[in-house]
Structures are given as structure tokens and as C-alpha cells.
Amino acid sequence: xxxxxxxxxxxxxxxxxxxxxxxxxxxxxxxxxxxxxxxxxxxxxxxxxxxxxxxxxxxxxxxxxxxxxxxxxxxxxxxxxxxxxxxxxxxxxxxxxxxxxxxxxxxxxxxxxxxxxxxxxxxxxxxxxxxxxxxxxxxxxxxxxxxxxxxxxxxxxxxxxxxxxxxxxxxxxxxxxxxxxxxxxxxxxxxxxxxxxxxxxxxxxxxxxxxxxxxxxxxxxxxxxxxxxxxxxxxxxxxxxxxxxxxxxxxxxxxxxxxxxxxxxxxxxxxxxxxxxxxxxxxxxxxxxxxxxxxxxxxxxxxxxxxxxxxxxxxxxxxxxxxxxxxxxxxxxxxxxxxxxxxxxxxxxxxxxxxxxxxxxxxxxxxxxxxxxxxx
Amino acid sequence: xxxxxxxxxxxxxxxxxxxxxxxxxxxxxxxxxxxxxxxxxxxxxxxxxxxxxxxxxxxxxxxxxxxxxxxxxxxxxxxxxxxxxxxxxxxxxxxxxxxxxxxxxxxxxxxxxxxxxxxxxxxxxxxxxxxxxxxxxxxxxxxxxxxxxxxxxxxxxxxxxxxxxxxxxxxxxxxxxxxxxxxxxxxxxxxxxxxxxxxxxxxxxxxxxxxxxxxxxxxxxxxxxxxxxxxxxxxxxxxxxxxxxxxxxxxxxxxxxxxxxxxxxxxxxxxxxxxxxx
Numbered sequence: 214x215x216x217x218x219x220x221x222x223x224x225x226x227x228x229x230x231x232x233x234x235x236x237x238x239x240x241x242x243x244x245x246x247x248x249x250x251x252x253x254x255x256x257x258x259x260x261x262x263x264x265x266x267x268x269x270x271x272x273x274x275x276x277x278x279x280x281x282x283x284x285x286x287x288x289x290x291x292x293x294x295x296x297x298x299x300x301x302x303x304x305x306x307x308x309x310x311x312x313x314x315x316x317x318x319x320x321x322x323x324x325x326x327x328x329x330x331x332x333x334x335x336x337x338x339x340x341x342x343x344x345x346x347x348x349x350x351x352x353x354x355x356x357x358x359x360x361x362x363x364x365x366x367x368x369x370x371x372x373x374x375x376x377x378x379x380x381x382x383x384x385x386x387x388x389x390x391x392x393x394x395x396x397x398x399x400x401x402x403x404x405x406x407x408x409x410x411x412x413x414x415x416x417x418x419x420x421x422x423x424x425x426x427x428x429x430x431x432x433x434x435x436x437x438x439x440x441x442x443x444x445x446x447x448x449x450x451x452x453x454x455x456x457x458x459x460x461x462x463x464x465x466x467x468x469x470x471x472x473x474x475x476x477x478x479x480x481x482x483x484x485x486x487x488x489x490x491x492x493x494x495x496x497x498x499x500x501x502x503x504x505x506x507x508x509x510x511x512x513x514x515x516x517x518x519x520x521x522x523x524x525x526x527x528x529x530x531x532x533x534x535x536x537x538x539x540x541x542x543x544x545x546x547x548x549x550x551x552x553x554x555x556x557x558x559x560x561x562x563x564x565x566x567x568x569x570x571x572x573x574x575x576x577x578x579x580x581x582x583x584x585x586x587x588x589x
Numbered sequence: 590x591x592x593x594x595x596x597x598x599x600x601x602x603x604x605x606x607x608x609x610x611x612x613x614x615x616x617x618x619x620x621x622x623x624x625x626x627x628x629x630x631x632x633x634x635x636x637x638x639x640x641x642x643x644x645x646x647x648x649x650x651x652x653x654x655x656x657x658x659x660x661x662x663x664x665x666x667x668x669x670x671x672x673x674x675x676x677x678x679x680x681x682x683x684x685x686x687x688x689x690x691x692x693x694x695x696x697x698x699x700x701x702x703x704x705x706x707x708x709x710x711x712x713x714x715x716x717x718x719x720x721x722x723x724x725x726x727x728x729x730x731x732x733x734x735x736x737x738x739x740x741x742x743x744x745x746x747x748x749x750x751x752x753x754x755x756x757x758x759x760x761x762x763x764x765x766x767x768x769x770x771x772x773x774x775x776x777x778x779x780x781x782x783x784x785x786x787x788x789x790x791x792x793x794x795x796x797x798x799x800x801x802x803x804x805x806x807x808x809x810x811x812x813x814x815x816x817x818x819x820x821x822x823x824x825x826x827x828x829x830x831x832x833x834x835x836x837x838x839x840x841x842x843x844x845x846x847x848x849x850x851x852x853x854x855x856x857x858x859x860x861x862x863x864x865x866x867x
Contacts, residue, residue, distance in 0.1 A: 283702045287866045305704060313702040315695035321622075323629045335618040336705055338611075384704075 236419035242291035253443035266430030269440035312381030322366035371402025615709025623717035662827025671793035688769025689777035741825025760847035763854035815842035
């Protein structure tokens with residue numbers, strides 16, 4: 214499947230030699246470090262003005278892909294075009310059209326937020342006055358006007374990320390790369406960053422973001438590419454991808470001493486696929502078609518059989534379950550995850566969420582363990 | 590309110606002169622950035638000279654009475670040019686660690702993803718380090734004057750000596766950039782460990798003539814010895830050369846060593862930076 218062939222014929226009259234349909238195109242990218250194939254035939258095409266979520270565990274090649282696409286790293290083989298320019302041969306033209314916000318915010322703590330942006334604008338060769346004006350525009354756009362004169366060391370995690378994002382947008386790039394933009398942020402900061410990204414996309418920016426969290430890709434992306442061992446193993450809209458994965462799941466945690474086998478047969482009746490039972494944790498997980506329906510039915514049937522449940526919840530598949538479904542094996546990261554965020558807030562659309570038994574045990578149950586511990 | 594001020598980036602790739610101008614402009618912005626740091630945090634500069642000053646006081650007053658200056662003279666006057674030289678040489682540790690930290694914190698990646706000059710960040714590091722070293726040297730000299738060090742040959746030779754010291758620092762910047770781009774930050778923080786003995790195995794604290802044979806040869810040919818000995822001559826401080834060839838030609842070597850180091854490591858450092866995409 215060659216993206217390039219179809220692209221060249223897209224608009225022969227276009228003035229820019231870039232093709233206006235795809236902002237990011239990669240074909241057969243390869244990169245090897247010693248014996249490790251960080252990229253092993255990486256293909257991707259992202260339409261202009263859309264968000265593509267690059268999803269995968271640590272070591273899947275997400276960061277390597279971003280580094281190649283942002284001209285930081287030369288691929289051993291394959292082709293990539295960003296904003297219509299070849300990343301290897303026309304790196305300078307690519308750099309004028311992209312923004313990159315990496316895993317570590319490049320915020321200078323000693324400087325104020327405004328000074329940070331002015332410095333970056335100067336490095337983008339804006340004159341002193343233009344630099345100040347651009348900094349003010351961006352501060353306003355990212356809701357940092359009040360904090361503009363404060364030193365960045367007093368900023369919250371979310372504010373730092375937004376400042377870093379603003380610095381990547383000095384030249385209003387058409388394509389923005391975000392490498393794990395919310396890793397390590399608390400839920401509130403995360404939704405701040407998400408809404409900033411949504412605003413950008415509404416303005417026509419193309420965004421490629423890498424993430425370890427299916428939920429994040431689901432919320433932001435028009436397209437999700439799942440990466441495994443340097444190769445895209447699934448590339449589709451979130452809805453179609455989820456449909457392939459069996460949609461929502463329900464999770465039942467039984468009270469101490471409850472009849473696990475009875476609960477298992479109850480869950481098996483409502484589920485759309487094989488259920489997983491973790492006897493030690495007294496937890497049963499199963500894919501379902503309609504979460505609200507399944508929750509209601511399960512709650513009713515459990516009560517009927519006299520099985521006491523501590524928790525009953527619907528949730529999205531975790532990255533681990535995505536991997537299990539797509540590859541037949543669990544996602545094994547090369548290293549420990551880089552600070553997984555604690556207890557993400559409930560994803561939208563997991564409508565049915567009922568709970569019997571102990572109230573007030575909040576947070577953990579809905580998107581149970583984003584770091585994938587549940588499926589291990 | 591979005592794209593009003595941003596149509597400035599030129600598309601065509603600049604010629605040789607344009608590239609140089611860009612490198613200078615980028616280096617200027619980065620140096621100003623660094624200077625702003627010191628204005629906000631003057632304690633950092635004081636911190637940088639605190640250690641050599643403590644050393645100067647310790648050696649000058651604690652060991653000083655037991656020290657023999659070759660050819661006679663006050664040990665503290667002998668010592669201070671050595672301390673200046675050691676401070677310049679140890680500056681390489683700062684360069685190494687700043688470069689290494691910038692690389693791991695994503696700062697270097699950020700620069701490289703921007704339409705910046707390929708030399709800008711490296712040149713900016715060099716300028717910033719030179720300015721900070723000049724400030725450190727001035728502070729060290731002021732403190733030297735307080736503890737009894739004197740300039741005997743007038744301002745001209747004294748300025749020449751300061752120039753030699755900064756030239757040594759300049760040449761070591763490129764060693765620092767090159768190493769900093771190769772080492773992890775953890776390894777970079779240990780860079781002082783090999784550096785420190787190397788700055789002692791020189792004419793810093795004692796005359797090389799007083800050392801046992803194998804060490805004496807190293808100390809005599811140590812680039813730091815050339816700079817320090819040349820500075821003693823230019824300042825008019827005691828510590829006459831022990832008759833070895835390098836000591837007799839200290840002034841020439843104090844120019845030749847840094848130029849040689851620069852000629853080797855500046856291209857290596859730039860090449861290393863340009864090949865970060867490999």
C-alpha cells in the first residue's frame with residue numbers, strides 16, 4: 214500500500230510541492246539500534262487537520278517514530294514526508310512547519326512564563342517586538358495571562374505542559390508532534406492539555422500524539438495507530454478499533470466468600486466473548502456489547518443468585534487488553550512505565566456504571582489500572 | 590489573534606554568510622538567556638568560585654607556611670595563578686554536565702526540531718561559558734588581591750595573562766561539548782574526578798621540579814602548567830622555571846596547547862552535534 218503513489222496525483226496544480234491531503238506520510242520506515250529493531254517497516258498516513266494517536270507500550274517504537282518524523286533521527290530505510298517535505302532531504306523545510314513537545318517540558322523554571330516564550334520566539338528569529346507580541350498572543354490562547362509574570366517554577370504540571378505546548382507553536386506550525394503529552398499529569402492537568410489540543414485541531418492543526426493510554430487516544434484522536442515492535446499493527450478510527458476489540462468491558466469484584474463460579478456463569482450469559490477470572494482478586498472481567506444493559510442484567514442476576522459483589526463497573530479495554538486482542542500476547546514494556554498517571558477520570562460513553570456494596574471506594578474501578586496491572 | 594506575527598521565517602536556505610549570521614544570532618539569544626539566569630540567581634556564580642577560594646585559603650594559609658617556592662618568594666603569590674588556571678580547567682566540568690543534561694531533558698531535541706542554525710546551540714554554550722568564566726576569573730582575582738596576591742608588571746601583561754587563562758578555558762569548552770554529547774548525565778557528573786587530579790599534576794600548587802620523575806614529566810608537559818607558568822611570568826609572581834624545556838617555553842606553549850586542543854576538539858564537537866541524528 215503506497216501512500217505516495219496516490220498522493221502525487223492528488224492535485225498536480227498545487228503551487229507548493231506538498232500534497233494537501235496528508236500532513237504526515239511514512240512508508241516502510243526502519244531504524245535499528247544494535248539488535249533492536251526500533252522501527253521495522255513503519256507505515257502511517259495522517260490527514261491534514263486530524264489527530265492521530267500513536268498507541269503502544271514502552272519500547273514499541275513510538276518515540277523513535279516521532280524522532281524520525283521531526284528530523285531528529287535519520288531512518289535506516291523507508292520514506293517519510295511531513296507537511297509535504299521529505300524529512301531526510303528537506304529537513305530545514307520540515308522544521309519550519311512542525312512543532313514538537315517532548316516527554317520532558319523544556320520550560321525554564323528561573324524565567325517567567327512570558328520570558329520563556331519570548332526566548333523561544335527569539336530563537337525562531339522573531340524580532341524583539343514581534344517576539345513579545347507572539348508571546349502575549351500565546352499566553353492568552355493558553356490561559357496563562359495571569360501567570361505570565363510568575364516564574365515557571367511556581368507553575369502546576371498542567372501549566373508547564375501548556376507553556377511548553379505554546380513554545381512549540383511560536384511559528385503556528387501546521388503539524389504538531391506531542392510525545393506522551395500527559396504522562397505523569399494529574400487528571401485535571403490532563404484534561405487541560407486535552408482541551409488545548411482540541412482547540413488547536415479546531416484551528417486546522419494536524420496533531421500526532423503518542424500515548425500509552427487507550428483512553429487518551431480515544432478521547433482526542435480521529436485515528437488510532439497501534440504500534441508493536443516498530444510496526445503499526447492496527448490503524449483505524451477509535452470506534453472501529455473498539456468494535457474490533459469487543460467494545461466495552463464489565464468488571465465484577467466479589468465480596469469475600471462469594472460464590473465465584475456462580476458469578477462466572479452470570480457474567481458469561483451477558484458477555485460477548487470469553488470472560489477472564491482472577492480468583493485471588495475475586496475479579497471477573499468480560500467484554501460486552503452494551504455496557505448499560507450488561508451492568509443492569511448482571512446486577513439483577515447476581516442479586517437473584519445471592520452473590521454479593523463489592524464492585525460492578527463498565528470500562529474501556531486497557532492497552533494490555535488491546536494488545537492481547539491484536540497480538541494474542543500481553544504488552545510487555547521494555548522498561549517500567551514512565552510514571553503512569555493515577556486513576557484517570559471516567560471515560561465518556563461508559564454509560565452503565567453501577568455499584569453494589571461498599572460505597573465511597575472511588576476512582577480505581579472505572580478505567581481500572583491504566584498501567585495494565587489488571588490484565589496481568 | 591493567531592498568525593499575525595509569524596510570517597517571518599525565510600524559506601530559502603541561506604548561504605554561507607547567512608548561516609554564520611544565524612549562528613551568531615542564535616548564540617546571542619542563548620547567551621542572553623544564560624545571563625538572565627545569573628541575574629536571577631547571583632548565588633550560582635558565587636557558588637562557582639567558592640570552592641577554588643576555599644582551596645586558595647587552605648593552601649595559602651594552612652599549607653603555605655610549609656611550602657617552598659622555587660627561587661624564593663611568597664607562596665600565596667605563587668599559588669594564585671595556579672588557582673586561576675585550575676578554575677579555568679575545572680570549568681570544563683560545567684560544560685560537560687550542561688550539555689549532557691540539555692540532551693536528556695529534551696532541550697537539545699527541541700533546538701534541533703526548530704529552524705535554528707545547526708551551530709547555534711553549541712556556539713551559545715561556548716559564549717555563555719566564556720562570559721561566566723570571565724566573571725569567575727574577575728572574582729577570583731579580586732579575592733586574590735585580598736589575600737596578598739599582587740600584579741607586579743603593570744596592567745598590560747596582567748591582561749595578557751587573563752587572556753591566556755580564558756584561551757585555555759575556550760579550548761576546553763570544545764572538549765566539554767564533545768564529551769557532554771557523548772556521556773549520560775550520570776557519567777557527566779563524575780567528570781570532575783579525572784579532571785581534578787589532572788589539574789593538580791601541574792605547576793598549580795608546587796613546581797613540577799619538586800615531583801618524582803614520571804609525575805614530573807606529566808606535570809611539565811601539562812597544558813595547564815604552560816598557562817600557569819606563563820601567567821606567573823606575566824603577573825610578575827614568583828616561581829621561576831625549573832629549567833625544563835616546557836617551563837622555559839611556557840609562553841609559547843600557553844598559546845600552542847589551547848590552539849591545538851581547539852583545532853582537534855572544535856571540529857569533533859561540531860561533528861558530534863551534527864551527527865546526533867545517527
